[in-house]
Amino acid sequence: MGVIDEWRALMGNPQETNNNNQDSKSDCTECRVIGTVACSGAGCYTLWSTLAKDMKGASRSLKIRYYSFGTCLSLTFFTLAICRAFDLSMFNAKNKDKTPLQILNEDIKWFREKKFFSKD
Numbered sequence: 001m002g003v004i005d006e007w008r009a010l011m012g013n014p015q016e017t018n019n020n021n022q023d024s025k026s027d028c029t030e031c032r033v034i035g036t037v038a039c040s041g042a043g044c045y046t047l048w049s050t051l052a053k054d055m056k057g058a059s060r061s062l063k064i065r066y067y068s069f070g071t072c073l074s075l076t077f078f079t080l081a082i083c084r085a086f087d088l089s090m091f092n093a094k095n096k097d098k099t100p101l102q103i104l105n106e107d108i109k110w111f112r113e114k115k116f117f118s119k120d
Contacts, residue, residue, distance in 0.1 A: 043077030046077060
């Protein structure tokens with residue numbers, strides 16, 4: 001078993017073929033890997049450039065705003081990378097004809113059913 005076959009088994013599509021059929025339920029493994037690596041790389045670069053900037057002369061509130069924005073942006077890229085890797089939310093083929101707001105609403109309902117937000 002090769003590395004690509006192991007990745008396909010890990011990602012949940014071991015019987016995938018390399019045809020370019022438009023009706024397929026998920027993307028090819030190589031596309032998912034490239035998308036995941038690109039989003040992860042953008043997140044790492046954003047976080048690194050945010051934390052590496054020297055802001056000695058700036059006020060405390062400016063530093064907090066700068067670091068908060070950079071950290072939130074990098075976390076957004078990391079979240080996109082996770083969603084891309086595991087076909088979550090907008091990357092899932094079943095959500096092809098839905099708006100992002102409808103997808104978000106379904107995701108929130110799913111989390112509530114699983115009781116991720118309960119205080120128990």
